[in-house]
Amino acid sequence: MLAYATEHKIPVTALGRGSNLLIRDGGIRGIVFCLCQPAFSSIVVDGCRLDCGAGAKLKLVAVTARQAGIAGLEFLEGIPGSVGGALRMNAGAMGAWTFQAVESVRVMSREGVARDLPASQIPSKYRSCPLLLDHFALRAVLKGEPSSSQEILARMNAYSRKRWESQPAQPSAGCIFKNPATIPAGKLIDELGLKGLRVGGAAVSDVHGNFIVNQGGATSTDVLALIEEVRSRVRASRGLELETEVEILGEDIGCS
Known part of the structure; x- marks a missing residue:
C-alpha cells in the first residue's frame, strides 16, 4: 500500500488513538490508517x-x-x-x-x-x-x-492525583502549546488573564491555561481560531511566539 501510494503521490497519514490531535473540519485527504x-x-x-x-x-x-x-x-x-x-x-x-x-x-x-x-x-x-x-x-x-x-504503584497513584488536580476533566486535545524556554505556557496564559477566553464552543480551560476544552458543539475551526487569538495576545504582550504542541492535520471545509 505504501509503495503504491508513494508511486501515485497519494498522501498517507497514520493515526494512533487521537490524543494530542486536532483534525480540521474538512477531514484528511488521501489514505488514513490506524x-x-x-x-x-x-x-x-x-x-x-x-x-x-x-x-x-x-x-x-x-x-x-x-x-x-x-x-x-x-x-x-x-x-x-x-x-x-x-x-x-x-x-x-x-x-x-x-x-x-x-x-x-x-x-x-x-x-x-x-x-x-x-x-x-x-x-x-x-x-x-x-x-x-x-x-x-x-x-x-x-x-x-x-x-x-x-x-x-505508589508513584503511579501520586502522578494520577497530581494530574486530576491540575488538568481539566472536560473534553480536550491535551496540551495546546509547547512550553517556551522562559515560562510554562499554561502559566503565561494564566498571567495574561486568558483563562475562560472563548470562541464558539471552545474555551481556554479555567483549570489549566494550556488546555482548550469543548464546552459543547465546538468545531476544529473554533479551536483553531482560539489558538490564534491566544498566540496573538501572547505575541503582543510578551513578544513570545507560542508553538503548538497539538498535532494539526487535515483541511478546512471547502478545500479541494
Missing part, C-alpha cells in the same frame, strides 16, 4: 524490557510494567494515547519523556521498507521526533529497571 488494531497493539515482557506495538495503549504499558516489577515507565500511565503517538511526539509527563525509556524502534519508510534502529540513531527533542515526520513507527522496545510493584 495502528490500534490488535496485530499492532501487543506488549511482550522480556526481563526489564517491554516490546510494544505502536498501537499499544500507554496506560496498559505502564500497568504491564508495574505488574512485572519494571520501574521507569510510570509517567506513561497518565498519557491517553498510544506508543506510536508517544514516539512521534516524544510525549512526556511528570518530568519524564518517551525517548528516555526507548531502547530501539522499528520504523517503516513511506516506500514500505522496515528496519530496526537503536535509540542512539534516532534524534529526538522536546515534543518532537524528526525521523517520524517521514517514517511510521511500528514497534518499540522500552527499557526500565527492577523495582517492587508496590513502590511503582
